[in-house]
Amino acid sequence: AIFNAVRENVRYVRDPEGVDTYQNPRRSMSWGGGDCDDYTIALASLLKSIGYPVMMRVMETKDIRTGRRAGGWTHILLLCGLPPRAPTGWIPLDASVDKPAGWYPPKNMVYTVKDFPA
Numbered sequence: 001a002i003f004n005a006v007r008e009n010v011r012y013v014r015d016p017e018g019v020d021t022y023q024n025p026r027r028s029m030s031w032g033g034g035d036c037d038d039y040t041i042a043l044a045s046l047l048k049s050i051g052y053p054v055m056m057r058v059m060e061t062k063d064i065r066t067g068r069r070a071g072g073w074t075h076i077l078l079l080c081g082l083p084p085r086a087p088t089g090w091i092p093l094d095a096s097v098d099k100p101a102g103w104y105p106p107k108n109m110v111y112t113v114k115d116f117p118a
Contacts, residue, residue, distance in 0.1 A: 002046045003093050003101045010034050010042065012096055036076050039095040043078045044118040053081035054118045055090065060111040069111045077104075079115065 006029075013033035025042035028034040034042070044054045059075040062068065077094040081087025092104045 002050075003043065003095060006039060006042050006046070007095045010039060010095070012039075036094070036096040040076050040078045043080075043093055043095060047078075047080055048118065052084045053087055055079040055081075056116045056118050057092070058114050058116065059105070060113070061105075061109055062111045064108055067108065073114075075105070078118075 025045040079090040
């Protein structure tokens with residue numbers, strides 16, 4: 001329900017060219033816009049507030065034509081631990097794409113990842 005609420009109330013808006021901005025989750029929800037890091041911050045805040053463990057996964061992407069590193073850490077999504085008290089699995093939540101909860105970018109798009117506890 002939280003994932004769907006964020007997707008329904010926040011539209012994808014790119015950062016200004018050459019500037020990576022981050023905004024408070026309250027701003028994302030009230031303004032109704034943000035990019036992948038803003039979605040991730042909003043989801044992390046909301047899920048942590050009700051007891052879910054979360055991690056942020058930063059991705060370095062591939063050029064899908066060549067399969068080589070595209071350069072830079074260009075995407076982020078949230079991983080939510082289930083069950084909440086002692087996670088045995090992590091569900092990806094990427095509200096920046098029109099895909100259901102649990103969708104994960106295909107291998108041909110991901111060069112490498114780093115996980116960070118939130």
